[in-house]
Amino acid sequence: MKEPTLAILGSNLCVRCQATNRRGTQCGKPAMQGKTKCRTHGGASTGPRTQAGKDAIRRAHLKHGRDTLAAKAERSAQSAKLQALEDIMHVIRITSAKRTRGRKALGYVPIKTFEEVHRWIARDLLQKMKAGR
Numbered sequence: 001m002k003e004p005t006l007a008i009l010g011s012n013l014c015v016r017c018q019a020t021n022r023r024g025t026q027c028g029k030p031a032m033q034g035k036t037k038c039r040t041h042g043g044a045s046t047g048p049r050t051q052a053g054k055d056a057i058r059r060a061h062l063k064h065g066r067d068t069l070a071a072k073a074e075r076s077a078q079s080a081k082l083q084a085l086e087d088i089m090h091v092i093r094i095t096s097a098k099r100t101r102g103r104k105a106l107g108y109v110p111i112k113t114f115e116e117v118h119r120w121i122a123r124d125l126l127q128k129m130k131a132g133r
């Protein structure tokens with residue numbers, strides 16, 4: 001457990017640097033004001049500023065792409081579609097099973113009437129025709 005604060009000369013309390021030194025122990029210096037690291041351990045760093053720099057950091061940290069914004073949006077869209085299909089099953093009385101619990105996907109609109117079922121199917125067919133599936 002790292003020490004959060006450091007007492008200088010027994011009275012002046014300040015944030016202690018949260019970095020680990022080469023010995024494996026916590027750095028003994030006070031952190032820079034408003035930061036969690038001392039100057040030696042990157043407290044003065046502003047991080048990447050340019051778009052090229054930010055992109056380089058993203059590429060360096062990307063491991064598998066499961067949590068990219070695009071992957072999350074795709075999963076959310078599929079989840080909303082699944083929820084809509086469950087709604088349709090209940091509206092046309094194919095099932096009387098319990099509803100799926102939990103948070104609904106982003107973009108999910110509940111389907112409660114036959115007209116909404118017709119509209120959803122028409123929109124889905126239109127999307128499939130546009131995608132050429």
Ligand SMILES: [Zn+2]
Binds near residue numbers: 019027038
């Ligand atoms: Zn330090």
